[in-house]
Amino acid sequence: MPGYEVPRKFPTTVVGSYPKIGPADKAIKMRRSGEIGEEEFHRIARESIRMVVEDYLWAGVDILSDGEQTREDMVVYFAERMDGYREGDWVRVFDNVYFRKPVVVGRIGWRQPMILEDWEYARSVAQGRPVKLILTGPYTMLEWSFDLHYGDRRELILDLARALRREIDAALARGAEYVQVDEPALSTRPFREEAELLKEALDIVFRGVGAKRIVHICYGELERILPYILEYPVDQFDLEMKNSGFRLLPHLKEYGYDKEIGYGVIDVHSFQVESVEEVKEAIDRLMKADIVGPEKVYIDPDCGLKRLPREIAREKLRNMVEAARLAREEW
Amino acid sequence: MSDVKIEGQVLGGYPRSRIVRRALRQYESGSYSLLDRERVLHSSALTVIGVQVGQGFPYVVDGMLDWHDIFRPYAEAWRNVTPTGLLRYFDNNFFYRIPLFTGEPEPTDPVLAPRVRSYAPIAEPSKLKVVIPGPVTFTLMSSNRTGVSDEELAEAIARLLAEEVSLAVEAGAGFVQIDEPILSDPKASKDHAALAAELSSMIASRAGGAKTMLSIYFYSPKPEVYEGVLETKVDYIMLDLVDAGGAALRLLERKGCPGHGVGLGVVNARNVYSDEYEAVKGLVEAAMKACQPEEVLLTTSTWLDLIPYKYSLRKTRLLGYYTHRIAGEMGALLALAGGE
Numbered sequence: 001m002p003g004y005e006v007p008r009k010f011p012t013t014v015v016g017s018y019p020k021i022g023p024a025d026k027a028i029k030m031r032r033s034g035e036i037g038e039e040e041f042h043r044i045a046r047e048s049i050r051m052v053v054e055d056y057l058w059a060g061v062d063i064l065s066d067g068e069q070t071r072e073d074m075v076v077y078f079a080e081r082m083d084g085y086r087e088g089d090w091v092r093v094f095d096n097v098y099f100r101k102p103v104v105v106g107r108i109g110w111r112q113p114m115i116l117e118d119w120e121y122a123r124s125v126a127q128g129r130p131v132k133l134i135l136t137g138p139y140t141m142l143e144w145s146f147d148l149h150y151g152d153r154r155e156l157i158l159d160l161a162r163a164l165r166r167e168i169d170a171a172l173a174r175g176a177e178y179v180q181v182d183e184p185a186l187s188t189r190p191f192r193e194e195a196e197l198l199k200e201a202l203d204i205v206f207r208g209v210g211a212k213r214i215v216h217i218c219y220g221e222l223e224r225i226l227p228y229i230l231e232y233p234v235d236q237f238d239l240e241m242k243n244s245g246f247r248l249l250p251h252l253k254e255y256g257y258d259k260e261i262g263y264g265v266i267d268v269h270s271f272q273v274e275s276v277e278e279v280k281e282a283i284d285r286l287m288k289a290d291i292v293g294p295e296k297v298y299i300d301p302d303c304g305l306k307r308l309p310r311e312i313a314r315e316k317l318r319n320m321v322e323a324a325r326l327a328r329e330e331w
Numbered sequence: 332m333s334d335v336k337i338e339g340q341v342l343g344g345y346p347r348s349r350i351v352r353r354a355l356r357q358y359e360s361g362s363y364s365l366l367d368r369e370r371v372l373h374s375s376a377l378t379v380i381g382v383q384v385g386q387g388f389p390y391v392v393d394g395m396l397d398w399h400d401i402f403r404p405y406a407e408a409w410r411n412v413t414p415t416g417l418l419r420y421f422d423n424n425f426f427y428r429i430p431l432f433t434g435e436p437e438p439t440d441p442v443l444a445p446r447v448r449s450y451a452p453i454a455e456p457s458k459l460k461v462v463i464p465g466p467v468t469f470t471l472m473s474s475n476r477t478g479v480s481d482e483e484l485a486e487a488i489a490r491l492l493a494e495e496v497s498l499a500v501e502a503g504a505g506f507v508q509i510d511e512p513i514l515s516d517p518k519a520s521k522d523h524a525a526l527a528a529e530l531s532s533m534i535a536s537r538a539g540g541a542k543t544m545l546s547i548y549f550y551s552p553k554p555e556v557y558e559g560v561l562e563t564k565v566d567y568i569m570l571d572l573v574d575a576g577g578a579a580l581r582l583l584e585r586k587g588c589p590g591h592g593v594g595l596g597v598v599n600a601r602n603v604y605s606d607e608y609e610a611v612k613g614l615v616e617a618a619m620k621a622c623q624p625e626e627v628l629l630t631t632s633t634w635l636d637l638i639p640y641k642y643s644l645r646k647t648r649l650l651g652y653y654t655h656r657i658a659g660e661m662g663a664l665l666a667l668a669g670g671e
């Protein structure tokens with residue numbers, strides 16, 4: 001595979017999820033009904049992953065994902081593949097749409113690779129571009145499951161962290177360069193104790209990991225916990241910024257932020273495609289705020305793109321890539 | 332303590348059982364008639380009412396099984412407002428549809444009164460409680476494209492809700508619960524609290540002889556927000572004692588609950604553990620010591636609709652059992668539906 005050179009300034013990337021395209025949705029249903037097994041499931045989903053990667057390549061994204069095509073839900077996917085969980089009873093997600101909120105009923109443990117096959121397949125069709133390994137973080141796994149076994153959040157989150165670390169180690173052995181942990185649940189409880197609980201878990205997830213270590217956090221009031229998360233053992237925070245009007249920028253400045261930033265410039269809730277100028281302005285804004293240099297800035301959407309129509313997701317990414325290219329000329 | 336009155340009460344809606352989920356699905360896909368759907372909803376509401384009546388709760392809810400979220404019935408019934416995209420509902424892995432206000436909302440058919448008419452006779456000797464979204468929560472969690480300020484929109488919403496409440500009480504509702512969870516949000520300000528206090532007072536003034544409560548859950552409000560809320564003229568103020576991790580208890584210790592009965596959310600409605608009796612009792616004792624209320628409602632910490640159906644029933648039973656036991660052990664007066 002020819003090496004691909006990720007731009008030194010403003011590399012573009014994605015948070016992870018992409019609209020389900022191709023046979024992915026059907027494959028998820030077939031697996032759920034027992035019609036197909038795990039192996040067949042991932043085999044069928046390859047076509048979807050390939051289509052996602054093609055969209056990224058078309059848009060010109062530098063660091064890719066597998067589009068999370070096999071993940072019906074970011075917590076359930078992992079819970080179904082770890083020891084200690086059982087399928088839960090039905091809980092509402094919205095309207096009359098329900099999911100089986102997983103329940104912890106025993107000691108959490110890693111069994112075998114959970115996401116590596118999809119990730120490796122994405123790498124094989126990425127034309128040399130790096131593909132992030134993306135996992136649901138221990139805090140989000142903790143918060144969005146029920147627990148009937150531990151009765152102690154700290155013990156549970158630390159075991160979740162250990163299990164996720166096993167997955168990461170397996171990926172590192174296969175050459176993973178970027179490892180991202182998604183923690184959308186953190187900002188829903190923006191309290192010091194919670195931020196510190198996650199720090200302890202992330203020490204397990206990331207200690208000594210030689211790849212780029214990223215945590216994605218989105219929405220909510222991050223400024224409340226910013227001082228505590230800056231201590232996390234990560235290289236990069238990937239942050240939703242566009243949707244909240246870049247409100248966080250002065251806070252980053254205030255706390256002397258100097259890690260890399262995954263800078264969310266695309267609103268994933270809006271069907272309105274951001275123009276190149278709009279995205280470029282957002283990048284200029286970060287540069288003018290004088291927080292970190294352009295080699296520490298990764299340009300990406302606020303969050304996963306899964307709720308957007310594919311056409312809109314593609315267009316948004318393309319404009320984002322073009323804006324990053326223009327920014328490279330200027331900064 | 333012997334002159335303190337204690338009663339149990341479920342805070343809000345119930346989750347849908349399998350048969351209800353299926354009925355709604357079938358109706359949407361066209362394979363169920365409206366009548367089929369209503370029949371299932373009605374019989375399922377009777378079940379959740381029966382579970383509460385069986386615990387002796389003086390006031391019970393119908394479960395609100397057909398509501399997709401707390402705002403939805405109004406967003407669908409009123410003119411100039413429509414449910415739109417999904418947004419996370421506080422820190423839950425549950426999403427509501429953002430109501431979009433494009434003009435001053437106007438009422439159509441009442442939402443609550445018909446429910447009360449159909450369920451109140453069945454709930455006897457308990458009385459039916461109605462639950463409404465507080466106007467401040469409703470406004471701040473909506474998208475306001477009316478051209479008027481949030482405050483004015485909240486007032487317009489409050490007027491319509493007051494009318495709803497008035498009709499519901501006429502139809503037989505005995506208790507009105509006004510939910511302002513947004514006041515527990517760290518972003519909530521003194522101004523929000525003042526507005527919530529004013530508007531809930533206005534709504535309560537239309538509640539006739541029914542009891543009224545302002546409930547704040549998910550977290551504990553900030554002290555200055557809680558202080559503002561104390562101005563409200565409702566019978567009870569309810570706080571979430573389990574999810575706030577002790578913060579709500581400290582509030583009660585510092586500020587008391589002057590002029591109000593107190594609602595104590597002590598049975599955790601967001602996990603599936605069977606709450607431990609000693610822990611629940613400890614919370615109740617600490618809270619009562621802190622604010623010396625004359626009337627205490629022991630409640631679930633929030634609606635029960637965030638946990639699976641079978642656990643919602645279990646939590647209801649726990650709440651009933653613990654209420655009896657605590658009242659007995661404390662030598663307090665236990666309020667039961669239909670009296671002794």
Ligand SMILES: [Zn+2]
Binds near residue numbers: 015303304
């Ligand atoms: Zn996100």
